[in-house]
Amino acid sequence: MRDMVGSDLKAIRGRLLSFVSEPAGPGDRSSYCFIEDGIVVVRDGRIDAVGEASELAPALPPGTAVDHHPDGLIVPGFIDTHIHFPQTQVIASYGAQLLEWLNKYTFVEEQRFADAGHAERNAVFFMDELLRNGTTTAVVYATVHPGSVEAFFAESERRGTGMIAGKVMMDRNAPPGLRDTAQSGYDESRTLIERWHGKGRQRYAVTPRFAITSTEEQLEAAGALNRENPGVYMQTHLSENLREIETVRQLFPDARHYTDVYDRYGLLGERSLFGHCIHLDDDEVRRLSDSKSVAVFCPTSNLFIGSGLFDLKRLSGGADPVRVSLATDVGGGTSYSMLRTAAEGYKVLQLGGQNLPALSAFHMMTRGNALALGMGGSIGTIEPGCFADLVVLDARATPAMAHRMETIEGDLDEELFVLMTLGDDRAVRETYVQGRASK
Template identity: 75%
Template sequence: MDAIDRTAAVGGSRVDAVRGRILSFTRRPEGPGDHAGLLHIQDGAVRIVDGRIAAVGEASTILPTLPPGAVIDHHPDAIVTAGFIDTHIHFPQTQVIASYGTQLLDWLERYTFVEEQRFADAGHAARTARFFLDELLRNGTTTAVVYGSVHPGSADALFAEAERRGAGMIAGKVMMDRHAPDALRDRADTAYADSKALIERWHGRGRQRYAVTPRFAITSTEAQLEAAGALLREHPGVHMQTHLSENPDEIATVRRLFPDDASYTAVYDRFGLLGPRSLFGHCIHLDEAEMRLLSESGSVASLCPTSNLFMGSGLFDLERLEDPARPVRTALATDVGGGTSYSMLRTAAEAYKVIQLRGRNLPALRALHWLTLGNAEALGLADEIGSLAPGRYADLVVLDARATPAMAHRMETIGDRLEDELFVLLTLGDDRAVAATYLQGTRAHSRGG
């Protein structure tokens, strides 16, 4: 075979195969040492045809099947796995991140609502979309569930930039008709009409999907929450995203605004917003009845550890949520800009600490599964993304556990112990540990390139 074997491909170049240490999951690991659902090939290759994975296996088996002149990116000392998936992030908050000194409701008024008004400017939205996608890809994230601003153009800008790059986004314009500045309020009818138009324009167009996006119960009237439920009923393939039970003052405010509902979760349930495509960010202070509602509806609770710690919101109780008697589906997310890092590796490190404070451990295999197949399953997209399997999109991330001097120093004591290496990546890793990111077999990010 006359192939081109490259160790540093030019960004934006399509490749026919990626070679390295292959790592992927077929199911969730139940604990340390559970390798039954793990694909691990020391010298493996992913063959890519028309942007999708055609085959995965030993390099000695895959490479001879490539056509003459095939382009191979070779990462001999790195781990090649599925691209990371972020299940809760705010595109208009890229310049809100690292805002000092407040908790949720004051933080929204002092910082976020001020910044989001800028997204009425289409040029600003387009520039921010480019930065946002650059930052995701630099951190190995190839799919994200994204909040826009109240302006429909914010969603248009994000979808257009994602489409240009070949990324798959799930996103929506925020619905918000009260308790916000006038410049950020829509109405129940305009939110419905704008969201419906965006669904018709973007949902199912290539890799793009829409999420109906009421910000949270505080900023939506009953009429607007009813409109959100109507959108879900009329468009059964779309997702829904909102916030739930993040902060005690938020919960108290919801209780005042909806005195006839038994709980914060019950408000959303009344308007038909729970379901297997519904993603609820935070879910920290839930009572037993609320967890049962989420469990019975198949809804997803997204852990946002860096945000919860940064704003002092509380500690996600994974053990209670995953009670076998009424398990709630869970996912992991950065929640930028309340969250403090775009890196899903940094996010996993903080999740480990939150779970430790609750008296449990987060094994490295479980964490990496969460960033890939686990989050894909939470989105109902495991047949498209989240694993290295034939038919999936060739969205890949290449991880270097020796990316920094501290990591390389630690790795000297680890040798070939895979789980220890993954724990180094998940504890010390960040964007520097991402050697390359691929979208549909095209290198979309190259460290230092």
Template identity: 70%
Template structure:
């Protein structure tokens, strides 16, 4: 039992912003809490209290130093709901559509993760980049090799971060060095679940890459893993690209549509994350809504690979809303920054004659993505009991941002819009994991 004297206490001071619920639109002041001079008091890695500095400073134990960011905007750490660990050296690969891009670039790099040393080095770089960009939790694909996931979880555990990740299951239409079987994919995934799921902050996601690369037997095995481990996550890809959809139709002629392929094997549900979801029928959206599944919006990837435009309005329709997450999808995605991702999401939706307010974008990156993962009680909000994973943003990080901020005049929403439009890793002044500084910008 930890006595009061055993508590590890830290404190972070600055302008605080945290969302309570999804904003109804621009100007929805009730959707969030903003404190112009706030304090986050942290005990043993979790938030103990949040409030005005003047009210809480008297509760600070003697000798506790306060990390003060007088000009910084402090939010819950960003959450990325779809990213690929083995694709850090695939990012910015020129000139191919989805299926060609996988063959030409991705499968080549992923084979390297058979080497534990390469996997460990990749995991360290991956966590460095996430933290440098203010991302404290990510839902990550490993390679087909179990050691890729071991490396990521081990590195996250060492740093105090919480990851959700899984070994890719892929038993066809890939190089032999990257394929498993229905049986080995099940066995390797089950062993990883037993080794890592619920160990500290780590959680497992059953990970069939997508229907093209998994036989019916393997999709059945993925469904069995979900049934055997209630509450575990599942991640895959859905309706990203027209050629992909046509291939799935040929491979699964009995299925009504792409979503039905996954549904037949029990892969839909409130812990299931489907990357992209661009070209969905009304029937598919209804089924995703009824099952509580999550459609993950990956704007920079969709633009870079030329897959299409995400239809947020159709998915969010009030009579059958589909839960939505936001993600970078590195390495098809072109930035680790959730700020840049939100800026590109705004542009994608503009092309679809839709809109993404700054409030909605920052809610998505924090509380909204936590809700998509079923982790609102753990991360995504500056509230007591949550892990003290924080990001400190500098809205004057670059000359262009400083110049633009001169016209803002204290308008929070305008400041947020500048951050998501002009910001990137340079706008991240510091990142905290469990109340301790994990990353700090050098020479701003």
């Protein structure tokens, strides 16, 4: 450890789990580092040292604050790669598939975000929910209103979290209160990029909602924003619903397929995240693979809205592998919890004759999603230099979990599977952002 004098220093002690590679399957002990009694030393918001408590504790300066979680499992903060901040009061809306759901519920609610006070109140609630569920970084959709982005980033900056977000661009097929124009969408997005991208831990995502709500002129403007602002992200939706796909085909008759609509405007790439990606043909998979774009697996929303089943094996394990991340997709998704999301992902894959081992799920929620965002070495692992964004988990948080854990003795894989299958916000004992407890 370096000299501690004059630094903002603390330590967090407990059972530590962090991944070093993608697990090859259940029981892959080479994929992670596990310390039964470890210490994370935090200096000025970042991890300064990690190791056995027996070695690090004696070296701590006298009076160093130590948060001790003797039976807690400490993992990197969860990362959610697709979630809608304006949909906190849309979640659990009954009985509709995608396009009807948008018009009946989502677009009605999102119009309320024209009011700055409403946006600010919802930003506070949204951040509270993320942190209560152990999520310390998220890729976030705001509304068409620039003020919604301002409210969200301001709240994230206040809490010290690292977020990626953007103003939705929509210039057709939406209510007048939710439409911009190709030019205003470009201008407002550019202003937000200048104000927020790279400010502290905040990052911007160019955000055309999906092809149905953007004209060709607006998609060209989105591509221009990407080209003109290296380092920004791009997020949108792709091939979620069969009726959606048919509508895109009608709106863009010259495109080879849905993915081609985005491709022709320069929206594919290493920092491009495409929510859902359920109904893709082989050429679309190849193009996503070649461009290193990210397909975002959103299991709870795919089930709730009845969109279809994600094919992880085809996308990540085929001849043209596509980078894949995991996300809640609130409010089509039904839980802010990445644990609940992983549990539904397991069930989705089971229906397709596939599997999601607990090690793989926890890797996706942490290091895997960090790599998908190009943020490996900054978040997603417990190692020196990373932000000290951590979650303390309790596999005995509920009576049912405690009862199940009576049969598990020292088997980390089984403990993780209990957390992922039975866990939710109640299993999150504490969330740390830059080493500060935030729950």
